[in-house]
Amino acid sequence: MKKILVPVDFSEYSENALKAASQIAKKQNAEIVAVHMLGLSDAVITKEEDSMEGLFLLKLAQKRFAEFLDKDYLEGITIHQTVKNYKVFSEIDDVAKEHDAYLIVMGSHGSSGLSEVFVGSNTEKVVRTASVPVLVIKDAHNFTASKAVFASDYKLESLKVFNKVTALFKALDIEVKLLYVNLPTESYLSTNEIEQRITNFLVHLNEDSTILPEDIAIYSDYSVEKGIFNYAKRVKADIIGIPTHGRKGLAHFFSGSISEDVVNHSKLPVLTVKI
Structure with a gap:
């Protein structure tokens, strides 16, 4: 870097x-x-x-x-x-x-979860168009993150982003907790289907990758945003990593309202990488 x-x-x-x-x-x-x-x-x-x-x-x-x-x-x-x-x-x-x-x-001055942090803000305009990772900081504090949560859909189109994010966290000496958020929607997958997708994804990683299927947590929630924040709270993460779909913006990635508990965790730094 x-x-x-x-x-x-x-x-x-x-x-x-x-x-x-x-x-x-x-x-x-x-x-x-x-x-x-x-x-x-x-x-x-x-x-x-x-x-x-x-x-x-x-x-x-x-x-x-x-x-x-x-x-x-x-x-x-x-x-x-x-x-x-x-x-x-x-x-x-x-x-x-x-x-x-x-x-x-x-x-960023956002205060009501990731959607409010980014959507419609100058920060989101940068996130949408940046070809390099964007780290969003909400509060003045020492950046001493030691544990991150990174959520992915584990589709093959996400391989490049996955490699970039994990390499960056490694360079920053930050432990990464990998996450798949399963939703009760049309895109719902059974545990077996999720595990198959994850296994196929890991097969396509670099040969020197040591990530195993059991290293990726499967967490069920009512929205991707809720799942990320609730899991981050569970593992006591200091920072959140998420992919974004470029000009579709983060509104494409997030949906739904969030609880007061989740709002508190929106103070975490957020690292975004465009797919």
């Missing part, structure tokens, strides 16, 4: 992300690329009479950016800062590619 990208809007949420990224960077000897999206209007950019205003706003953003990054917890970490005139958060992926970032860390 060489570079971690952190979008910055000067809010407490982006500082939460910056703190988490700094802890990962120190552990992985990685660099941080902090990007601020200026979002100037086309008029300010194109009209000659407004060019001075645009230059002033750019200089002001750069000054504020430098002050924002003047933090003790960033000491010893190589920080790259860039200001882009992006107005939509989907363009963050372009910055990640430009700097060859392996991970994006973002803050």
Whole structure:
């Protein structure tokens, strides 16, 4: 892991992300690329009479950016800062590619479960379009995760994501609890059918994989979201990993309401990887 990208809007949420990224960077000897999206209007950019205003706003953003990054917890970490005139958060992926970032860390103010954390937010726009994993941080805390829950449908189309997520957790020295959530819907499978799907999936993993069918928990619940949170609570996980279907968004992955107990666990960091 060489570079971690952190979008910055000067809010407490982006500082939460910056703190988490700094802890990962120190552990992985990685660099941080902090990007601020200026979002100037086309008029300010194109009209000659407004060019001075645009230059002033750019200089002001750069000054504020430098002050924002003047933090003790960033000491010893190589920080790259860039200001882009992006107005939509989907363009963050372009910055990640430009700097060859392996991970994006973002803050979020969502407070009612994963659906509310992401759906309709700038965070979800990044999650939908990012070609690299996105780690979403909700609260200011030390990123000292030691146990993760990763849910998958164990279809062959998920192999690439599965390998990417497990490799990332391994690099971060985080134990992974693998999960399949079985639902009482049209997609319901018997235990035997689930085990057959999991076995077929594991056969297609890398030859050096040591994962066995019994390493994957089968948990029944009324929604994927409930199943993930309830299982995470059961095993005392510190972080949740989930796949997303790109532009279909996380709304495609999650459905249903969640209980008050589950809401409390939405404070866990969430790592998303696009299928």
